[in-house]
Amino acid sequence: MSSLLHNVNQRTQLAGENRLELLLFRLQNGQLYGINVFKVKRIIPCPPMTQLPYHHPNVVGVANTAEGPLPILDLLSAIQSGRVSNPSKQSVIVCEYNRRQQGFLVDKIESIVNMQWSDILLPPKGIGHSHYLTAITRIDNQLVEIIDVEKVIAEVTPTSETMSSELTDGFAELSQSTTPRTVLVVDDSVVARNQIKRCLAEVQLESVLLKDGKQALEHLQELVKDGKKLNEEYLMVISDIEMPEMDGYTFTRKVKEDPSLKDIYILLHTSLSGVFNKSMVTRVGADNFIAKFDADDLAQAVLDHFRKRSLPTPQ
Template sequence: MQTIQQEIDERTNLTSSNKLELLLFRLGDDANLDRSELFGINVFKIREIIPMPAITAVAGSPAHMMGVVDLRGQIIPVINLPAIAGCTPRTGLNILLITEYARSTQAFAVESVEDIVRLDWRQVLSAEGNAAGGMVTSLARLDGDNSDRLAQVLDVETILRQAMPSSEPAVDPANIGPAVDIKPGTVILAADDSVIARTMIEQGLEAMGLPYLMCKTGKEAWDQLQAISAKAQDEGKTVHDRIALVLTDLEMPEMDGFTLTRNIKQDPRFSSIPVVIHSSLTGSTNEAHVKKVGADAYVAKFVAEDLADALRHALAKVH
């Protein structure tokens, strides 16, 4: 029988093999198809799964906020995930997923939890442009490349912004600080699979005066990097004349940020390009993984000022 430490070590090793574990759950019947679909969230985001406790309603809460729950002395907001996704639970809201995301803790009410599956990120395909209103970042093929059994991987960033909207702008140029000068002709190569995250990153880079090239997956960023390097070589230049820094999320379809970073740092053409990881997967364990793959900096989503500081620091090391 596996010990708890062995299970932890196994999950830690997933980051070195472009794999993830996905918690599968159901929200109820879809309003359009009248059937219950599978949804997924990265196990690294899950702190705890508990039966539905008593919830205290909070006056004036946003539409999809059910209230708060007192979990061992911590007051945690509870979000009605089926309501946001347009689903109707058949048996009610029975389970709470306690999640840690972007330096915060919140609970998602769901109908049922199905399973935990281990997948290769190559089984996870971008859902960009689908009809999910930006709430689904990707589709996971649960049984391999030829599978028609799919799970929708939710964009937690977008969901939290909808459920708990902020009155403050995500990026205030006045707080970003002065513009940053980089080598003429170079850009920041950025990768993130979340629509809302890309928008905020773009606003932050623009406020810093940094030109950028935005990608939706780690694989797209890796392909771009190789193409840019080949073109620069044809012009008698190097990739350093075109790319100043790589900014990457961790959770992305096809190739995750750990694998992208490792590929960059193990390739002599790219190894000296600074890599900053920008992720909602917070905590000391994930920060240790970041160091292991050779990233130059790690910053938790999303505080624009913190991202700006991390980029300035990383760029200063090479300029």
């Protein structure tokens, strides 16, 4: 495990051309799963845990670590596929999501694989809305399921989507602005898309929701092909970074390199908060970046751009 830990620590700086590295692991159900190495802080044997009263049933306990209390979640239970029989014999993948560290019990660490985002596909249609998949892929003829961890965490510790009155008042002051009030939201997680949609709706902004960068790029290209001006259609684009088929880095770069698309404002909004390579944001030409999910931070970023676009054009 120490060699794999070394690899994880070395590879968290990866930010390539539509590439990612997946840490592969298995749960006690035997299925192969994957998680983006960017989100992995470390891998540890299951530590001693304290049981908290009235805790969520999917939380096995809380471990005391050098970085503070670490809630440890039974991922098998969270995705409704059983329960871990003996947590003390499990490994823990410590990840950072939405500005918080979270441990996930896993049965076996397999390996790290380097892949193209184009090989990461959306789950097949027809499997319903209650599943916990955000994407799938195949490695050596094995199906790899990529779990919508944001959905798992949201069910355990829901995030507040209420924004401060100062921000809602700020949007109210712009009620007469002729600036478009529609935002293009690009995210593969249904939880994240709906969080952003509800946040924007609270300040009377509309959303168009797409699932990945490829869909978003084709959508923008189609609008231009139809003779429409993007800045008359949208206030801005809010895009995740981790997405199947085309990630947010590649989407942003392709938009900014296209003279007919480059003027659209792109805010990258991602749960890759702890290991995020900010130099990559500048390199691909994104206009702004914030970490998920804080309603006030998101609203402030949108409000700042809304105000800027609503200013009279200098003569």
